[in-house]
Amino acid sequence: MAVEESFTNQRSTAFVISARKRAIQKVGKTFGEALLLVIASFVAIVVLFIFYFVARDAVPYFQIRGFSEFFTSTDWYPADDPPAFGALSIIYGSLMVTVGSALLAVPMGIIAAICLSDILPFSIRQYAKPVIEMLAAIPSVAYGFFALVVLAPLLQNNGGSILMWAWWIIVAPFMTLVVVVTADLFTSRIADRKSRNRFNYVLTALFGIVTIFILYFVGTALSKLQILSGTNALNVSIILSFMALPTIVSVSEDALQAVGRELREGSYALGATRAETIVNVLLPAASSGILAAVILGVMRALGETMVVWMASGNSAHIPQPWFNYLESVRTLTATIAGDMGEADQVTGSARYHVLFAMGLLLLVISFISNLISERIVVRQRKILSGN
């Protein structure tokens, strides 16, 4: 009897928690969860702090000098007396290298993403992904060093022939394809097979000759170009496109993967080829996700510092003519990085605060584009999941 009693007692202490203990546990749980929440909101606090502290040092600039000079003037002489803080040419420089890198990286990135998600067999995909990750992992200063020490002299000494070969290698296959397809489009209405084929050959030959002439003349014109300085907008755009590519590829690949099998199979069942399925079905379905990818990739190029600082030439002027990528430019990030060392000595002056105004501009642009891309991704997910 006694043994049994002690056994039940033991069991009750072992399995049933006393009220006091339970209270402690409950307090501990609430406290712990509150702590977790605080730590998780740390990120939000940091974001607020970044906005506050950058804005706090940016506002005095606008108080001292007003808005119009910063956004409309191209005279950038911060160290002169009287100083001039026209940042238009610098903003334009940032825009220029960003657009340049996007022009190179966006088509290539989207096509590579399609290739990864729909064309390559899984065994090869395994090896392609680490390549992209490595491309993303290389530090920006290493890219900048490459741009300055390897690419810039190459462009300066053999720029014309490099451009010519790039033109031929990239454009020639495209033009060939365009010739074949247009000839086919023109002749596809002809019912009689024999005359259609004959007409097709004639048209192909005709377009082909025109194309070869275009290729040749543009190529020779490019080869005659003299590049005065290898540290120019083209150099930076090429390197920045390397840096934007991994983001564009991985985010658009996710977007393409999110498009279900049903759409693909439906398209194949209707007799479409793989290319037609991709262009007519997959890309429209994934378009918003790809747009988000492009925004993120472009932001990476806009916010990049070291490459543009080292290899853009850092001359604050708008190139003549405005699309001349062979001239040196100066960007917002490079200006902040380069001038802070001297402006730091004169804390409180317009020269110091104007750099923070530039930082605020970058911050606001990145914030807005992030919000947009995030909205896009959320909306796409909702649409694809069928709500």
Added chain:
Amino acid sequence: MNLRTRKLLDRSFTALGFGSLVVMALALLVVIVPIAVKGIGAVFFTGTIEHRKMLSAEFHTGDPRELTSEAAASERYRANIYSMLSGFEGELDRMDPEKKAEYKNKYGQVKSSLQALLGPLPGEPAPMLTRFKYGQTRWDKAQEKLHDLLYETKWDTSNPNAMSTEYFVRRAESFKGTSLEKLFPYVEQNIEKMMLPKFTFYSGFITESSVDSHFFGGIWPEIQGTFFLAFGAMLFAFPLGVIAAIYFTEYAKPGFFNSMLRSANSTLAGVPSIVFGMFGLAFFINTLKVSDSKSVIAGSLTLAIMILPTIIRSAEEAILAVPKTYKEASLSLGSTKWNTIITVILPAALPGILTGGVISLGRAAGETAPIIFTAAVSVGSAIGLADVFNSPTPALSWNIYNLASEHEAAGELRHVQYGMVLALITVVLLLNLSAIILRARISKKLKG
């Protein structure tokens, strides 16, 4: 459209896809190969006797007895040059003033290029800077300087419409008829005997401090600074990030507050790196005053903020990848939620969390912009662990920039720059490679 054309389009589309992937792989190769090839040259190279002299005098390494005998052998051939120089100086004194002025300038150029090649000439005052105390330490550089000695560089500006082109004139021509004429063929023939080139493995490039702002010596202070900054950043960011990820995956309830936190996370991930640097300067240094001026701790904190979103995101993914059955089994055995997280979910997610951590570590090590205003100095010695709170440090990433763009002799020090870039890339890519391997193992394990 014709079926043949449709097929062609399909094929060319596939080719385009492969092509763009090939271009990306090529881009990787084009960037890495020159850096790797030339970077290795910072450690393995053909060193001259000047290199051995420098090592012995500045770092007290090498065999002094062997060096003395080598130096004597080299001096035997150099003595002839010195006697030729003094012979010409005597001849110069005897010339008429007009000719003398003409030759004096040219002779000065010869002397300075000889000095660059062989080190200080006897009878000259001892140089102040260490960089002028020795001749060329590397055989490839020595050959460049030999070319400078033998040929005079001139620019052809005859065509005003094109860029001027450079051409070379033999210096021996301009000294024709003087006693110095013999000097040039003599140097050209006996350069190997004077410089004694020998294949060298210079491990000091990794383990030694630099002498006279990277002219000689190695990059150890930079490597150490990079490690301090990156590990310091991890120390702050990793625990915070993992805890935040636990909250997001296990505790957060969907709602406005939660989606705001997530927006904040992705905003932070998109902030340009230079803005982090400005924030670090304005907040950690000017407001919180964690240190009087730049310091390792300020840099680490700034980097920590920068890598936090990456860590959170990868830890979240790793936790979500843990099969639900693990969690359910643990809960059904009566363990509490927290207990389940600590004993079941985290251990299962650990490799994935570590993968993200390793990648972030690489990013922190490679990033430059956030540490420009907060932690990096261009010249400095290695700092002790106790100095991290109040002293700045050189770091690989910043010093690559500084040496390549701002150093007064950037063109002379390419081998050091390549060596630094290779060191940085090796660290970062090895970290990433280990992450990739780790992840491959996890996915194998999860597949069963």
